[in-house]
Amino acid sequence: MILLATLLVLAVAAVGWWLARKRAREIELRSSGHHDRLHSRPVYHGLYVAIWTGVPALLLLLLWVAIQGPLLDALLLASLPQDVVQGLDENARAVLLNEIKTRAAGNPLPGEPAPYVAEAVRRLLRWRAIANMAALALSLAVALAGMAFAWRRLSPTFRARRAVERAFTWLMLVCASIAILTTVGIVLSLIFETMRFFTMVPLTEFVFGLRWEPQIAIRPDQVASSGAFGMIPVFAGTLLISAIALGFAVPVGLLSAIYLVEYASSRFRAFAKPLLEFLAGIPTVVYGFFAILTVAPAIKHFGDALGIPTAPNSALAAGLVMGIMLIPFISSLSDDALAAVPNALREGSIGLGATRAETIRYVLLPAALPGIMAGVLLAASRAIGETMIVVMAAGIIATLTLNPFEAVTTVTVQIVTLLIGDTEFDNPKTLAAFALGFVLFLITLALNMLSMHIVRKYREQYD
Amino acid sequence: MTENRDITIETAEAAQERAAATPAGEDKSRPTSPVCGHKCKFITRNVNVFYGEKQAIFDVSLDIPDRSVMALIGPSGCGKSTYLRCLNRMNDLIDICRVEGTFLLDGEDIYSGDIDPVLLRARVGMVFQKPNPFPKSIYENVAYGPRIHGLARDKTELDEIVETSLRKAALWDEVKDRLDAPGTGLSGGQQQRLCIARAIATRPEVILMDEPASALDPIATARIEELIDELKENYCIVIVTHSMQQAARVSDRTAFFHLGRLIEEGPTEQIFTAPREKQTQDYITGRYG
Numbered sequence: 001m002i003l004l005a006t007l008l009v010l011a012v013a014a015v016g017w018w019l020a021r022k023r024a025r026e027i028e029l030r031s032s033g034h035h036d037r038l039h040s041r042p043v044y045h046g047l048y049v050a051i052w053t054g055v056p057a058l059l060l061l062l063l064w065v066a067i068q069g070p071l072l073d074a075l076l077l078a079s080l081p082q083d084v085v086q087g088l089d090e091n092a093r094a095v096l097l098n099e100i101k102t103r104a105a106g107n108p109l110p111g112e113p114a115p116y117v118a119e120a121v122r123r124l125l126r127w128r129a130i131a132n133m134a135a136l137a138l139s140l141a142v143a144l145a146g147m148a149f150a151w152r153r154l155s156p157t158f159r160a161r162r163a164v165e166r167a168f169t170w171l172m173l174v175c176a177s178i179a180i181l182t183t184v185g186i187v188l189s190l191i192f193e194t195m196r197f198f199t200m201v202p203l204t205e206f207v208f209g210l211r212w213e214p215q216i217a218i219r220p221d222q223v224a225s226s227g228a229f230g231m232i233p234v235f236a237g238t239l240l241i242s243a244i245a246l247g248f249a250v251p252v253g254l255l256s257a258i259y260l261v262e263y264a265s266s267r268f269r270a271f272a273k274p275l276l277e278f279l280a281g282i283p284t285v286v287y288g289f290f291a292i293l294t295v296a297p298a299i300k301h302f303g304d305a306l307g308i309p310t311a312p313n314s315a316l317a318a319g320l321v322m323g324i325m326l327i328p329f330i331s332s333l334s335d336d337a338l339a340a341v342p343n344a345l346r347e348g349s350i351g352l353g354a355t356r357a358e359t360i361r362y363v364l365l366p367a368a369l370p371g372i373m374a375g376v377l378l379a380a381s382r383a384i385g386e387t388m389i390v391v392m393a394a395g396i397i398a399t400l401t402l403n404p405f406e407a408v409t410t411v412t413v414q415i416v417t418l419l420i421g422d423t424e425f426d427n428p429k430t431l432a433a434f435a436l437g438f439v440l441f442l443i444t445l446a447l448n449m450l451s452m453h454i455v456r457k458y459r460e461q462y463d
Numbered sequence: 464m465t466e467n468r469d470i471t472i473e474t475a476e477a478a479q480e481r482a483a484a485t486p487a488g489e490d491k492s493r494p495t496s497p498v499c500g501h502k503c504k505f506i507t508r509n510v511n512v513f514y515g516e517k518q519a520i521f522d523v524s525l526d527i528p529d530r531s532v533m534a535l536i537g538p539s540g541c542g543k544s545t546y547l548r549c550l551n552r553m554n555d556l557i558d559i560c561r562v563e564g565t566f567l568l569d570g571e572d573i574y575s576g577d578i579d580p581v582l583l584r585a586r587v588g589m590v591f592q593k594p595n596p597f598p599k600s601i602y603e604n605v606a607y608g609p610r611i612h613g614l615a616r617d618k619t620e621l622d623e624i625v626e627t628s629l630r631k632a633a634l635w636d637e638v639k640d641r642l643d644a645p646g647t648g649l650s651g652g653q654q655q656r657l658c659i660a661r662a663i664a665t666r667p668e669v670i671l672m673d674e675p676a677s678a679l680d681p682i683a684t685a686r687i688e689e690l691i692d693e694l695k696e697n698y699c700i701v702i703v704t705h706s707m708q709q710a711a712r713v714s715d716r717t718a719f720f721h722l723g724r725l726i727e728e729g730p731t732e733q734i735f736t737a738p739r740e741k742q743t744q745d746y747i748t749g750r751y752g
Contacts, residue, residue, distance in 0.1 A: 266558070344595035348658070351553060352608040352665055353585030362607065367598050 001132035005061055005139045012140070013054035016147045020154060021046030027156055040161035048160040051167050052150035057143035064135045072127055073097055079123060081116050100124060190441060193425075193434035200428040201229045206435060208232065212398035212409075214418060214429050229432055231439065233398040237315070237408030241394060242383035244319025244404055245326055250376055252323075253330030260331070261338040262360055273335070280328035288392030291321035296393060303405050311395065311407035318393040319404065322386055326379045333378065337371025338364055370454050377451035381444040387412040411436050504529040504669055504699040505550060510564035512545050512554070519545045523564075523725040525718055532691060532700045534714030534731065536707060538746065541720040543703045547671050550701065551587035552580040568669075585612055588662035592674040594654035596646035596661075601638050604646040604657055605629060608665030624664055632660035633690050652683025659690065670694065672702040676709065688713050707747055711735050719743045 024042035031037050038045075077085060077093065088096065100120045102109055113121070154160075198206070209230015256276065260269050296317035303310030341364050349359040365372075395407030396417060418433040425431070505527035512520040520542040527533045535543040545554070552573065554560040566573045573583055585608070596604050605625045608614075615621035625642070629635040634656040638649070646657050655675060662670055672691070676684040691700060691713045704710050710717050711731060718728040719742070727740045738744045 342595070344591060344593055345597060347553065347556070347589075348591060348595040348597065348661075349607070350556060351551065351584055351589035351591070352611070352661065353581050353583075353588075354607075354611050355581050358611050362611070363597050 002061060002065055002135060005136045006058065008136070009054055009057040009061070009139055009143045012057075012143045012147065013050045016053040016150070017046040017050035020049035020151065023154060024160075027154075031156065036156050038156045039159050040164075044160040044164050045154055045158075047164045049147060049150040049154070051164065052146040053143050054146075055167075056146050057139045060142050061135065061139050064139075068131055068135075072124065072131070075127065076100065076120055076124060080120060084116055104128075187441070190434055190438045193431055194438040197428060197431035197435045200431065201435075205229060206231055210400060212414070214414070214432050227428065229428065229435075231411075231436065233400040234409060234411050234414050234436065235439070236400055237394070237398060238384055238410040238412075240315050240402065240404065240408055241319045241322065241390060241410055242380060244316060245322035245383045246376065246380055248320055248323030249326035249330050249379060253327045253379075254334050254372065256327070257331040257334035257338060258360060261335055262356060262364070273332075276328050276331055278328075279324070280332070282325075284325065284386065284388040285392070287321050287325050288389050290324075291317055291389055291393035295321050299405075308405050310405040313393055313395050313407045314405050315394065315408045316404040318390050321393060322383055322389050325386070325389065326383060329379045329382060330372075330375050333375025334368070334372045337368035337375065340371065341367045370457060374451040374455045377447050377454070381447040381451075384447070385412065385440060385444050387416065391416050411440050415440075502529045503527065504568065505701075506565070506567040506570075507549075508565040508567075510546065510549065510562070510566070512542070512549060512563070513561040514557070515559040519723055520549075521723045523720075525725060525728060527699060527701055528716065529699045530695060530697070531715040532695050532702060532713050534710035534717045535701065535703045535720060536705075536710050536717060536746070537720035537726075539705075542723040543718075543720045544673055546720070547673055547701060547703050550669070550671055551584045551589055553584075553589065555580055585665050586667055587669040587671060588665055588667035590655070590658050590662050590670065590672045590675045593678050594651055594658050596649070596654050596657050598645065598647055600643045601629075601646045601649070601657060602642040605660050605664045608661060612665055614664075614666065628660040628664040629657075631663050631694070632656045633686065633693075634660055650683070652679050652686060655679060655683070655687060656690065659687075659694075663694075667698065669699045669701065672700065674703050674705060677705060684709070707735070719746060721746070 021042045024038060024040075024045035028038045028042060076097065080096075084096075085093065096117075099109065099113075100117060101124070103113055103117065104121045104124045206229050209228060210232050211228035211230045212233050213228045215227075260273060260276075264272065292313075296312060296314065299314055299317045299320075300310045300312055303314070345363055345367060346359060349363045350356070354362070390410045390413050394413055395409050396413065397407065398409045398414070399406060401408060415433045415436050418429060418436075423430045503526045505525075507526070508524045510520055510523040510525075511518065523542075523546060525546075535547060537543050548554050549562050549566065550568075550573075554562055562574065568583075568587070571578070597607065599607070602625055605628050606621055609621060609624050615624055626635060626639075629638065634653060637653060638644075638657075646654065649657060655678075659670075659675075676687045679687065688709065691702065694700060695715075702710075702714065714731045716729065717731045717734040719726045719734065719738075719740075721742055727734065727738060727743045729739075734743060735747055738747065
């Protein structure tokens with residue numbers, strides 16, 4: 001019904017657009033000189049009428065959808081016999097309402113409904129029918145009223161273009177705020193759950209604790225660890241794997257960018273650059289397969305040959321594969337930074353008798369360094385937040401070590417394992433995931449802000 | 464480079480014959496310029512330059528005397544910059560560019576396999592149209608060339624080279640208190656003088672200037688022109704310019720290019736007062752715009 005109302009409103013708006021444009025065209029044709037010329041082109045008059053027809057009615061429907069459910073719930077509860085509702089707590093009332101709604105939808109439930117439930121089902125269906133009709137009628141009325149209002153203003157002197165442009169400015173503002181408000185919402189929900197976690201586990205234990213054993217019992221009959229929530233080994237694991245990844249990706253990515261920009265022939269570049277960026281399109285889960293099936297066994301083999309005890313899911317394997325994932329990131333951002341160095345600097349250096357290598361080393365790299373650094377920092381925040389590869393290829397146990405041949409776990413892996421399976425949201429085990437997520441968010445936010453700051457500084461450099 | 468023989472007067476045709484007759488590199492003689500009495504620094508013969516299929520320069524032969532200023536003038540796209548960039552092999556950087564002909568620097572063929580373009584560019588420095596200081600300090604900008612060529616044994620010597628170069632470029636007094644400030648922070652005219660100081664610091668024999676004042680205001684331009692006048696005491700200077708007044712003011716000889724051909728070359732005074740060719744006259748009287 002709401003859908004039908006929406007479609008009808010849109011149809012009315014389309015008719016309004018067409019009529020207003022037609023009318024404006026007639027005025028335009030009748031105009032004889034400068035004094036009675038149409039201020040705005042007919043299409044703006046059409047849009048103006050369409051906006052006034054559609055937007056208020058659609059907003060009304062949106063509001064209606066938001067409040068109809070809760071309003072009917074409240075009415076339904078109030079209409080139930082007092083003695084039934086009296087003894088029920090919050091949860092039991094929700095269950096009762098659910099039963100009524102399920103039966104109203106015609107879905108089968110075991111057992112015969114109590115008489116007051118059957119009564120309530122009938123009432124709910126009736127109310128819903130009324131509400132839907134009301135929504136339809138009201139929205140059409142608002143649409144027509146809006147159209148009439150806009151229509152009356154249609155005249156040669158009316159500045160419809162201004163009004164339409166203002167409306168579109170508002171539309172763009174709303175779109176921009178959606179992204180911002182979503183971010184705010186995400187941060188708030190993270191903060192809220194994190195605060196709950198810290199009412200159960202002291203902040204100092206979380207920040208400075210050296211043990212991470214979150215698998216505590218959530219039912220009394222379970223056998224589990226007593227629980228320790230020190231984030232240091234988990235973040236140490238993340239940093240170790242990210243460091244390995246960057247240690248591999250930065251030199252490889254940077255050197256390949258230098259080769260592509262400064263040495264490669266344009267034919268090779270045209271062929272190699274898209275191929276390198278193709279690497280960025282591979283889903284991380286596929287990298288995960290590559291890590292488990294190819295890299296991890298190879299590293300285990302290699303470590304065993306050297307006589308180093310090697311875990312099958314070593315930090316080295318996860319880090320290297322993550323590094324491969326980051327190569328296109330770093331190489332394409334460094335490529336852009338190097339290519340953005342003005343050719344005049346290149347010629348200036350070559351013209352002084354510097355070799356290509358000297359030019360790169362002493363002029364191009366220093367000039368492009370801010371851009372390259374920004375790329376590396378962005379890659380670092382990718383590495384720290386990367387989930388799928390490490391879920392597949394890294395360990396679960398939090399060991400505090402710097403040995404790349406051992407298995408370590410990462411923040412993202414812990415968040416995933418904590419939220420899988422039996423979870424209760426009044427339990428520190430589950431809430432710990434939010435605390436970890438919050439700290440992770442803070443770190444990547446700081447890295448992104450740092451890289452944005454560097455990029456901004458870099459932009460000011462030439463000009 | 465030995466300067467054992469002096470040939471007092473040699474016509475362009477004779478030089479051309481000799482260049483064609485003797486293998487490149489063996490010819491050690493430096494003919495004296497027929498006009499100013501100085502020796503010729505560059506002798507170029509039958510130069511053709513192609514960008515891919517398109518020919519940019521047609522059969523240009525030109526002698527450039529030492530310790531004087533040679534101006535290359537002509538309308539846009541006439542090949543004067545392309546010719547200039549052949550003199551220190553900057554065109555090597557352009558993949559599709561092909562250079563034919565003989566270029567003798569002190570009698571030595573600069574396009575022969577024996578010549579390393581990197582060392583050549585240290586001898587034939589270049590100043591570009593737009594000032595292009597490196598995003599480094601003023602000191603580092605000037606010290607760049609001496610450092611990569613190992614011209615200074617220690618810091619004191621390097622300091623000396625930097626100071627001398629900045630003095631020769633008439634910039635020392637303005638920047639001596641802020642040598643650590645970034646070179647990009649100077650004004651346009653100062654930046655261009657910094658680039659000239661940077662070119663001088665590598666101790667070149669020739670300085671090529673590609674419209675060095677076209678991005679500058681009249682006052683900065685006047686300073687650059689004064690500087691060119693001083694520098695020609697010690698260097699061979701080749702300058703490309705769009706401004707005919709500038710060519711008339713600073714140069715000893717002028718070469719007029721049109722559509723990739725060298726139309727006329729001679730003493731600046733003669734080119735501007737009594738050109739032999741009608742095209743030259745049309746250009747200097749402003750009929751080409």
